[in-house]
Amino acid sequence: MPKTLIEPFRIKSVEPIRMTTRPEREELLAAAKLNVFQLRAEDVLLDWLTDSGTGAMSTRQWAAIMLGDESYAGARSFYRLEAVVRDLTGYAHFVPTHQGRAAERILFGTVCKPGHVVPSNCHFDTTRALLEWNGAEPRDLVVREGLEPATVHPFKGNIDLDRVEDLLRREGERVPFGMITVTNNTGGGQPVSMENLRGYANLLHRHGKPLLLDACRFAENAMFVKMREPGYADVPVKQIAREMFGLADGCTMSAKKDGMVNIGGFLALKSDEWLEGVRNMLILTEGFPTYGGLAGRDLEAMAVGLEEVLDEQYLRYRLRTAEYLGEKLDEAGVGFVRPTGGHAVYIDARTVLPDMPVERYPAWALTNALYLEGGIRGVEIGSVMFGRRREDGEETFHAMELVRLAFPRRMYTQSHFDYAAEVIADVKKNARDVRGVRIVKQSRTLRHFTCECAWA
Numbered sequence: 397m398p399k400t401l402i403e404p405f406r407i408k409s410v411e412p413i414r415m416t417t418r419p420e421r422e423e424l425l426a427a428a429k430l431n432v433f434q435l436r437a438e439d440v441l442l443d444w445l446t447d448s449g450t451g452a453m454s455t456r457q458w459a460a461i462m463l464g465d466e467s468y469a470g471a472r473s474f475y476r477l478e479a480v481v482r483d484l485t486g487y488a489h490f491v492p493t494h495q496g497r498a499a500e501r502i503l504f505g506t507v508c509k510p511g512h513v514v515p516s517n518c519h520f521d522t523t524r525a526l527l528e529w530n531g532a533e534p535r536d537l538v539v540r541e542g543l544e545p546a547t548v549h550p551f552k553g554n555i556d557l558d559r560v561e562d563l564l565r566r567e568g569e570r571v572p573f574g575m576i577t578v579t580n581n582t583g584g585g586q587p588v589s590m591e592n593l594r595g596y597a598n599l600l601h602r603h604g605k606p607l608l609l610d611a612c613r614f615a616e617n618a619m620f621v622k623m624r625e626p627g628y629a630d631v632p633v634k635q636i637a638r639e640m641f642g643l644a645d646g647c648t649m650s651a652k653k654d655g656m657v658n659i660g661g662f663l664a665l666k667s668d669e670w671l672e673g674v675r676n677m678l679i680l681t682e683g684f685p686t687y688g689g690l691a692g693r694d695l696e697a698m699a700v701g702l703e704e705v706l707d708e709q710y711l712r713y714r715l716r717t718a719e720y721l722g723e724k725l726d727e728a729g730v731g732f733v734r735p736t737g738g739h740a741v742y743i744d745a746r747t748v749l750p751d752m753p754v755e756r757y758p759a760w761a762l763t764n765a766l767y768l769e770g771g772i773r774g775v776e777i778g779s780v781m782f783g784r785r786r787e788d789g790e791e792t793f794h795a796m797e798l799v800r801l802a803f804p805r806r807m808y809t810q811s812h813f814d815y816a817a818e819v820i821a822d823v824k825k826n827a828r829d830v831r832g833v834r835i836v837k838q839s840r841t842l843r844h845f846t847c848e849c850a851w852a
């Protein structure tokens with residue numbers, strides 16, 4: 397058997413990407429005020445800013461687009477998607493939404509009250525912000541290993557069950573439900589084990605609380621379970637996914653991830669307890685319950701995507717992609733969050749730029765350097781994103797300086813990754829030439845999206 401793991405698809409439609417010269421990129425980045433968020437996508441060669449909604453659809457999905465029923469109420473496409481979601485999750489109730497955060501907003505707006513506490517391994521940014529917007533407190537209880545980039549552990553996305561138990565015992569009346577993110581995006585795309593999920597569900601249920609999955613990357617999580625958890629090696633990944641959903645009482649989903657579509661999401665629930673409120677809020681802010689802010693064609697594409705994502709050949713290639721880049725980075729002496737997660741690689745910028753002081757924003761500097769060197773766009777997860785400049789001008793910094801490279805699904809081939817590894821190794825070799833930045837203009841919140849920088 398050949399050892400090379402190939403992309404399990406061939407390319408039917410191509411979209412050219414544009415090579416630029418280094419002097420062009422210097423000009424483009426200067427015009428973007430040294431902030432890659434401000435670049436035009438067409439000036440980027442490998443766009444690894446996010447894996448959300450950026451992937452390639454299959455021939456079957458494009459064919460399904462033509463089958464979309466655009467009726468306002470009771471469209472055939474809704475029933476097709478409903479059947480797929482029911483088959484996968486086992487949940488009786490399902491509403492489509494235009495993306496994941498809409499499902500979260502509708503759920504939290506219906507259920508959460510000021511003073512509530514909602515535990516999770518790590519809440520995703522929008523989840524956290526929407527809980528707070530509804531007066532509830534998001535509480536991250538990921539296991540200790542999940543916070544240590546260099547520690548290798550098969551399930552760094554697990555939730556700390558002792559801390560959950562403690563929370564339920566001391567403040568149980570404040571907890572309306574528990575959540576868990578699979579895979580744990582904020583923690584590096586790290587998986588949650590079935591054992592941990594079962595323990596968490598049992599704890600919550602013993603206290604009469606439901607468990608909701610943030611299921612964005614449920615298929616990647618199920619594949620990690622198959623590959624790493626004892627007893628699952630021979631279980632079909634779809635059955636593993638069903639078991640995950642079966643332990644929980646509902647889910648929010650961004651189909652822009654493991655739904656394999658460019659837009660879409662849903663909320664699904666086992667019981668009808670919250671259903672009336674959910675449907676009312678959906679109608680008020682998204683659309684009628686059989687289209688939920690999407691076109692019929694979007695529902696069709698999602699129905700196909702949710703089936704295709706459970707192809708084990710695809711998932712094996714998907715998880716191998718991140719691991720492969722990790723191996724190349726190892727060879728180049730570049731540090732990263734270990735083990736590599738499902739959808740992204742998180743480079744530890746301090747291992748590339750050990751001499752750059754944090755005041756020069758090393759992860760931001762590395763993000764810029766990757767663009768200048770090779771036209772690659774990643775995202776800084778460091779002190780520009782999480783640090784603050786206080787009113788008195790005092791700066792606070794983030795504990796880690798990471799650059800996330802997130803991979804759109806079914807888009808890039810092995811040679812793109814070989815190229816990227818070369819670019820990263822070259823940047824490390826010439827680290828002395830990498831320049832830090834200072835922030836010259838910034839907004840009060842989420843400054844990384846719009847801040848303007850100058851070379852320091």
Ligand SMILES: *Cc1c(COP(=O)(O)O)cnc(C)c1O
Nearest residue numbers: 495496497520577581612650652
């Ligand atoms: C992307 C994401 C969301 C939000 O979904 P959108 O479709 O972007 O609104 C929520 N949770 C996790 C874990 C995500 O990755």
